[in-house]
Amino acid sequence: MPHKVYLTRLKLNDFRNYATLSLELDQRHVVLTGENGAGKTNLMEAISFLSPGRGLRRAAYADVARVGAADGFSVFAAVEGMDGPVEIGTGTAGAEEGQSRRLRLNGTPARTVDELTDHLRVLWLTPAMDGLFTGPSSDRRRFLDRLVLSLDPEHGRRASEFDRAMRSRNRLLSEFRPDPAWLTAIEREMASLGVSMALARLEMLGLLTALVERNQDGGSFPSASLSLAGFLDDCHGLPAYDLEERYFSRLIDGRARDAAAGRTLDGPHRSDLLIRHREKDMEAERCSTGEQKALLVGLVLAHARLVGDMTGHAPVLLLDEIAAHLDQGRRAALFDRVDELGGQAFMTGTDRAMFEALGERACHLTVASGRVSA
Numbered sequence: 001m002p003h004k005v006y007l008t009r010l011k012l013n014d015f016r017n018y019a020t021l022s023l024e025l026d027q028r029h030v031v032l033t034g035e036n037g038a039g040k041t042n043l044m045e046a047i048s049f050l051s052p053g054r055g056l057r058r059a060a061y062a063d064v065a066r067v068g069a070a071d072g073f074s075v076f077a078a079v080e081g082m083d084g085p086v087e088i089g090t091g092t093a094g095a096e097e098g099q100s101r102r103l104r105l106n107g108t109p110a111r112t113v114d115e116l117t118d119h120l121r122v123l124w125l126t127p128a129m130d131g132l133f134t135g136p137s138s139d140r141r142r143f144l145d146r147l148v149l150s151l152d153p154e155h156g157r158r159a160s161e162f163d164r165a166m167r168s169r170n171r172l173l174s175e176f177r178p179d180p181a182w183l184t185a186i187e188r189e190m191a192s193l194g195v196s197m198a199l200a201r202l203e204m205l206g207l208l209t210a211l212v213e214r215n216q217d218g219g220s221f222p223s224a225s226l227s228l229a230g231f232l233d234d235c236h237g238l239p240a241y242d243l244e245e246r247y248f249s250r251l252i253d254g255r256a257r258d259a260a261a262g263r264t265l266d267g268p269h270r271s272d273l274l275i276r277h278r279e280k281d282m283e284a285e286r287c288s289t290g291e292q293k294a295l296l297v298g299l300v301l302a303h304a305r306l307v308g309d310m311t312g313h314a315p316v317l318l319l320d321e322i323a324a325h326l327d328q329g330r331r332a333a334l335f336d337r338v339d340e341l342g343g344q345a346f347m348t349g350t351d352r353a354m355f356e357a358l359g360e361r362a363c364h365l366t367v368a369s370g371r372v373s374a
């Protein structure tokens with residue numbers, strides 16, 4: 001069983017509809033129930049700021065600060081983390097647009113928010129992800145990249161450097177006579193970064209597939225078959241060096257085409273994550289709404305287990321409105337599966353009765369108008 005990582009304290013200041021909040025927690029799961037608009041998802045979002053990135057809503061920080069607050073927002077958490085107890089403080093200094101997020105670990109400023117992954121991993125499932133299978137491929141790429149990031153924090157740096165290089169190439173190609181040496185240097189860089197990104201994604205899919213095959217759980221949640229398409233599809237199994245050479249020469253050959261299109265038409269930014277319902281052997285997008293939800297739950301739980309297996313520490317799990325679409329049997333199975341992961345999970349819903357099967361395994365809290373009570 002992986003070690004448990006859990007929050008023992010959470011304090012918010014001027015965060016969404018919370019002027020101030022101070023919560024003491026123990027290592028149990030946390031169930032947050034309350035009416036629509038009470039502030040349940042806001043609290044989950046605050047916890048998602050304990051991982052790199054812009055949180056589970058991908059919001060602009062200016063929108064996160066409480067309306068009417070003079071300054072920015074802050075989130076403070078005491079965590080029994082992967083490297084022992086740690087105090088994490090994060091937030092913005094002002095409410096203007098374009099602010100970056102600051103991070104302090106045990107009172108000391110951190111260089112980047114990526115340092116959070118040394119202490120805990122936070123994974124989430126929200127209703128906004130329900131359209132994952134039917135929505136644009138960019139949503140699935142972002143989902144996959146978050147999976148990769150949770151095990152390989154370098155993946156984010158590679159992706160943003162690739163993006164920067166690609167933008168430079170697009171700009172150069174739009175010039176009348178671009179400098180060929182400069183273009184070639186950028187394309188070299190793109191080939192190296194792009195292939196690293198694709199291989200990291202493939203590695204994640206391989207690990208997840210192996211785990212799903214090892215842990216058939218008797219069918220409470222369906223399992224997914226995952227594959228990638230859209231980039232270097234005809235080069236499976238080639239070593240990294242050959243892949244780089246292929247992509248590099250395709251970029252060179254594609255200059256005129258990309259210049260005409262005004263963008264780069266080949267690369268890891270064009271990959272799509274293909275998801276199939278394994279037991280039904282059917283594309284996820286053709287499954288029913290309920291089947292898609294169950295498939296997504298199964299996928300996120302498998303990923304959480306993988307993170308626990310690989311790091312030796314169970315991730316903190318944020319499950320927003322997870323119980324609403326599940327029947328009683330599935331709900332009980334979900335709680336058991338979540339519990340077996342060995343971490344701390346935060347779950348929300350409008351009705352406390354839905355979480356009865358969790359019993360004493362969770363601390364049950366009520367949220368109303370930006371306040372939390374037992």
Ligand SMILES: Nc1ncnc2c1ncn2[C@@H]1O[C@H](COP(=O)(O)OP(=O)(O)OP(=O)(O)O)[C@@H](O)[C@H]1O
Pocket residue numbers: 015016017018034035036037038039040041042043063064065066067350
């Ligand atoms: N920056 C902000 N300042 C003040 N209030 C905000 C801010 N951003 C959002 N809110 C308010 O926070 C409230 C709570 O939102 P939240 O999404 O957490 O609700 P919820 O309890 O999850 O509800 P539901 O059950 O409907 O999903 C909303 O009424 C919203 O208007």
